[in-house]
Amino acid sequence: MVNESSAPPIMIDNLHKSFGDQTVLNGISLHVERGETVAVLGRSGIGKSVLLKLIIGLQPSDSGSVKINGQEITGLDARQMNEVRKRIGFLFQEAALYDSLTVEENVAFPLSRHTKISDADRKKRVRELLGSVGMDQALEKMPSEISGGMQKRVGLARALALDPNILLFDEPTTGLDPITAAEIGKLILELKQKREMTAIVVTHDIRGAKVFSDRMVLIHEGNILAEGPLAELQKSKHPFVIQFLKDSS
Amino acid sequence: MPTNASSGTLATSHALVRDAAFKSILTTGFEWFGELGIFCARVFRAAVAPPYELGELFRQCDIIGAKSLPLVALAGAATGVVLSLQTHDALIRFGAKSLLPAVIVFSIVKESGPVITGLVVAGRVGAGIGAELGSMKVTEQIDAMEASAVDPYKFLAATRVLACILMLPLLTLAADFSGLIMGWLANTLADPISFRLFLENGFKSVQFTDFIPPTFKTAVFGLIIGAVACFQGMRTRGGTEGVGRAATSSVVLSSLFVILADVVLVRLILMLWG
Numbered sequence: 290m291v292n293e294s295s296a297p298p299i300m301i302d303n304l305h306k307s308f309g310d311q312t313v314l315n316g317i318s319l320h321v322e323r324g325e326t327v328a329v330l331g332r333s334g335i336g337k338s339v340l341l342k343l344i345i346g347l348q349p350s351d352s353g354s355v356k357i358n359g360q361e362i363t364g365l366d367a368r369q370m371n372e373v374r375k376r377i378g379f380l381f382q383e384a385a386l387y388d389s390l391t392v393e394e395n396v397a398f399p400l401s402r403h404t405k406i407s408d409a410d411r412k413k414r415v416r417e418l419l420g421s422v423g424m425d426q427a428l429e430k431m432p433s434e435i436s437g438g439m440q441k442r443v444g445l446a447r448a449l450a451l452d453p454n455i456l457l458f459d460e461p462t463t464g465l466d467p468i469t470a471a472e473i474g475k476l477i478l479e480l481k482q483k484r485e486m487t488a489i490v491v492t493h494d495i496r497g498a499k500v501f502s503d504r505m506v507l508i509h510e511g512n513i514l515a516e517g518p519l520a521e522l523q524k525s526k527h528p529f530v531i532q533f534l535k536d537s538s
Numbered sequence: 539m540p541t542n543a544s545s546g547t548l549a550t551s552h553a554l555v556r557d558a559a560f561k562s563i564l565t566t567g568f569e570w571f572g573e574l575g576i577f578c579a580r581v582f583r584a585a586v587a588p589p590y591e592l593g594e595l596f597r598q599c600d601i602i603g604a605k606s607l608p609l610v611a612l613a614g615a616a617t618g619v620v621l622s623l624q625t626h627d628a629l630i631r632f633g634a635k636s637l638l639p640a641v642i643v644f645s646i647v648k649e650s651g652p653v654i655t656g657l658v659v660a661g662r663v664g665a666g667i668g669a670e671l672g673s674m675k676v677t678e679q680i681d682a683m684e685a686s687a688v689d690p691y692k693f694l695a696a697t698r699v700l701a702c703i704l705m706l707p708l709l710t711l712a713a714d715f716s717g718l719i720m721g722w723l724a725n726t727l728a729d730p731i732s733f734r735l736f737l738e739n740g741f742k743s744v745q746f747t748d749f750i751p752p753t754f755k756t757a758v759f760g761l762i763i764g765a766v767a768c769f770q771g772m773r774t775r776g777g778t779e780g781v782g783r784a785a786t787s788s789v790v791l792s793s794l795f796v797i798l799a800d801v802v803l804v805r806l807i808l809m810l811w812g
Contacts, residue, residue: 342681345685347681347684347685367689371687371688371689372687374684374685374686374687375687377685379682379685381678381681381682381685382678383677383678385677385678385679385681385682386679386682387674387679387682387683388673388674388677388679389670398686398688399686399687399688402686402687402688403687447682447686451686451687
């Protein structure tokens, strides 16, 4: 077994995933170092979100290896997988807040299920988390009463509730106005700087990704076509990379 | 005009298409039952393994039980009135008017109360669970729950199924009670009789074996309603249209299976308790 402290927190090797006849991921390999933020780019529907769901075990892979904090997660049972998930925060594309719970209850949900802290401490922790994303004024509001950008902030606070060392973002800025998108990007950058989190951000927002990511990965036809900082990607002679960067800018 | 050979070929291709459609329906049906079985096994495993979601279970008991109570009581009351009006005339014709309380009590306690409760809850709760879980599924709330290391089969499905099982017999008692009261009221307007005498006459020949098994068979209805609605909700696909389909299919399938289960359970109760 790989030593947890020395191994990259996310190690994906030769991962395959198909839905029926459609191959989505075709032997993809990606290692993300501690404290590194990787932006995953690519056309819609090529399996970027699927990659995130395979990392957190929401979908089973067909073959290949996924190691989280040094632990192989393919083949884990539900209880073991839940232990791994407690170390991962996931921000969904539409935030996926529980619409029958208030903002405060949404953030408290993982805490009430996985920690034994008192009600007072839990409330305090929830306020801290919501304060860190600028949402501590909306505790009693229902998700339907706040904007999409606010929902993403609350989703981020919920993802941080169990103090994970890995964060996965599924298109965090999609559907937001440029100002709110920049604010979310700034939050990701702050998290990276303050908490030294390891993160994968699936995004179409190359401009935002340039700010918060250390490395970009371009997925095409089920595999990584190009990777590196934006400047390196821009040097690529591959027609798809040139076209993608041109159309995205 | 087609020749004999070409019309024969056409008939053969029609038969092949028909066979393929039949096989497809059969396969889909078997797959559905197989997936339902796997789902139920997973929910059962989640329900018996600690920690137990008692808070959510009580919340679901309130939503499914307390909030269905007025509707179930109203349906029971309407059944009591109709039974009283219909049987009153019939029994007068046969000169057996004195049997009216017993007929109403037997009918409501043994069959009408449980079945009406099952169907009303299938409609109200089945649609509610199907739509709620369907909506949670398409908006990734169920995935978010799983990503938070919370088992949705335990938190969402097991609590709802268990609440349905616990609440159906209690709601049946409410339907029985309101049915009897309104049955008496409808009867006493045409032919005055005290409520006490009505109950004495009605329950004179009723035994516990007439009352307990039909009331508790509704726990099976609860299992069917909860399991089918949760299953349909948690396998929803295709956005808001899918949510609508999940709600509709939850109601249709759970109502259908409640009626079919009633046939089997009535036969079983008759075999065991005569």
